[in-house]
Amino acid sequence: MRYVSTRGDMAPATFSDILLGGLAPDGGLTLPEAYPVLTPNELARWRGLSYPELAFAILRQFADDLPVEDLRALIDKTYTVAAFRTEAITPVTPLSDGVWLLGLSNGPTLAFKDIALQLLGNLFEYALLKTGGHLNILGATSGDTGSSAEYALRGKRGIRVFMLSPHQKMSRFQTAQMFSLQDPNIFNIAVRGVFDDCQDVVKAVSNDAEFKARYAIGTVNSINWARVAAQIVYYFKGWLAVTTREDQEVSFAVPSGNFGNICAGYIAKRMGLPIRRLILATNENNVLDEFFRTGVYRVRATDQVTHTSSPSMDISKASNFERFIFEAVGRDPAVVRELWRQVEAQGSFDLSGTPYFQTVRESGFVTGSSTHQNRMATIRRVYQESGMIIDTHTADGVKVGLEYREEGVPLLCLETALPVKFEDSIIEALGRSPERPAGYEQLETQPQRFEVMDKDVVAIKASIARHGG
Ligand SMILES: *Cc1c(COP(=O)(O)O)cnc(C)c1O
16 A cells, blocks of 8 residues: 655655654655455454454555564554453443444543554554664643553653653643653653643754754654554444444544544545444534534634633644545645645635535535533433443533434444543532542552653753653
């Protein structure tokens, strides 16, 4: 399989070529030249496969330049009961008649990002061992992404992680999750400031090309293609769990921010998985809901981003969205370049009134958004009807999913985090706290390892230079 860039100016590359990278050299995002398409027979044969077997069947098509036995070993090492606390890896639980929860949050940090990042950590280590290279991963986090990345990369050979987070601004649980890691290759830097200060430092370091090359600075952000590819698997797994015939359609409700999760669902649909609707749910930060309703993609200024009770969906722009637009404009990179030139120049583009918007409307997406009150009501409703406690992000998805529910079409709502991560909101909604999974009871009392620093690019660079691989 060959990979191309949405901006059209990258020589066709292999999976291994693009594995460690973020943006393509031309500033675009990478995608397969063509998606593999499955026959109903192939789908039928996948019934009964375990999660790692299914992951192998799907990912071997995208990572076709890796020796198959190596890929199989990496997948088997990743999707274990030890890491995901369940044989199914992504178990399906009924919420009400015809409505299911697809559990994606059983990995080490109790959020869906683990599913892709746990595999990415093993793929990165494998690729670096092969070339003898090393990587210093630099990132900024306000909570979830940073801990998922650290748990994916802890103890990996050839990799060190420098994660900046705003000092004393994360929840006690999130702070403890990250700072309790004692692995010598993990460096937590608590920056005196807010999340944007952390991001400014990361940008400043990344813009110093010489420093970046000299210290082999890399990232693991959500535009990484391997992350999207790994997420395709659970759409198949979910569909297999609730259907018995190959022509049976299901719909998925997806709490969305950067469009990474639902992008994987869209690709699953393109591969021939019978998906009726991809139900995209946003919170108050409704950039994507607005686009699918109006055709206008309008990014927000940082100070226009609302801080909500589903914080991992608080986005100003959707970094994976360009992959979908590339498809919507018939894979014409010149059009993509022009649209993103408009985003740069005026903060928006408008597809309404163009034939492209017709394609968008026919692509299977429907959308909606929710407010804090909607989330609280949805958490209560689900608890009353099923006895299950869902987190605030999952609640965004369930709320919009139920609005689009159709008789006879199973609805799978993606659970993107466990409620224990957002305890305060659960107490607000239900007057009680959610149970903690085994092993997480004492998290906040573990010894913590971190360094507090000022927002000082020079000092932080020096720290990377001192500790870097
Ligand atoms: C990252 C995240 C999301 C949003 O996923 P995208 O791939 O950015 O659309 C939703 N819920 C939780 C809990 C997350 O961590």
